């Protein structure tokens with residue numbers, strides 16, 4: 001039986017008469033990275049706040065680290081760590097003092113607290129800055145300190161709300177490495193992000209939150225397959241060969257005259273590629289380069305969260321929500 005680090009069914013939350021979460025189901029296996037994507041205001045932080053016991057849901061059930069949030073929020077709280085938009089870092093005291101404060105909150109004996117704090121400061125490359133006020137830290141250092149503080153309690157489930165927003169590319173990559181290490185060490189990471197590349201890099205499972213519901217869920221590869229936009233690109237070096245191919249393929253291809261390239265719609269499957277290659281052979285088209293392009297997560301995100309086109313969340317040849325979720329399990 002799969003052990004779920006987080007199991008959620010029918011989660012609902014409204015603010016006044018505004019429904020933010022309208023029945024969310026999530027099943028996140030222990031030891032994995034889960035990314036929740038969604039446009040601004042979709043309710044990602046609301047999900048994190050509910051699952052980390054900061055606010056309560058209006059309806060539905062949720063278990064975190066095996067503890068029911070309604071029945072035993074204390075036990076759930078003891079098993080989790082949260083960092084993100086509501087950072088726990090106190091800028092007026094040093095990094096080390098922040099860590100020791102955390103150790104006190106977790107009732108670690110003094111010597112043990114010092115040992116754990118020193119180890120984590122070292123691990124997150126903060127030893128040199130340990131005696132400086134946290135307010136003087138760079139954005140990346142503050143995020144690292146925030147995660148280090150979270151780890152004092154050895155959480156099994158870690159919520160990271162937009163962990164790399166505002167970080168430069170180097171700091172972002174450092175944070176990604178840290179997140180991978182957390183999972184290698186056995187934790188489950190639940191992250192929200194605006195960066196599709198981040199979800200693509202890190203997440204075993206991605207869910208897209210839109211209009212209060214999970215619009216789609218699966219691995220990055222599974223999500224990319226449910227939106228149209230895949231194509232095969234043929235590139236030519238000889239303008240005459242390009243013109244000949246463009247005329248022959250006519251309406252079947254989209255032209256890119258500047259790049260001497262033609263794009264043909266394709267799902268990138270072996271079967272389609274084989275018949276495409278056969279067809280090119282029989283029509284005498286000999287491209288210098290052929291590349292297969294699958295949609296990226298940007299395409300998925302735009303297709304699923306379009307405010308006007310409701311049908312786009314269920315393309316004709318796409319699996320239903322349920323089947324794409326099943327495929328992910």
Ligand SMILES: Nc1ncnc2c1ncn2[C@@H]1O[C@H](COP(=O)(O)OP(=O)(O)OP(=O)(O)O)[C@@H](O)[C@H]1O
Nearest residue numbers: 015016020038039040041042043044045046047194
């Ligand atoms: N305490 C509150 N009272 C009233 N409305 C709220 C409250 N907290 C959040 N909301 C509203 O609920 C919706 C979801 O907010 P939430 O912060 O969860 O979205 P989000 O997906 O995290 O957005 P972002 O990507 O911008 O951080 C928004 O419309 C927000 O204005």
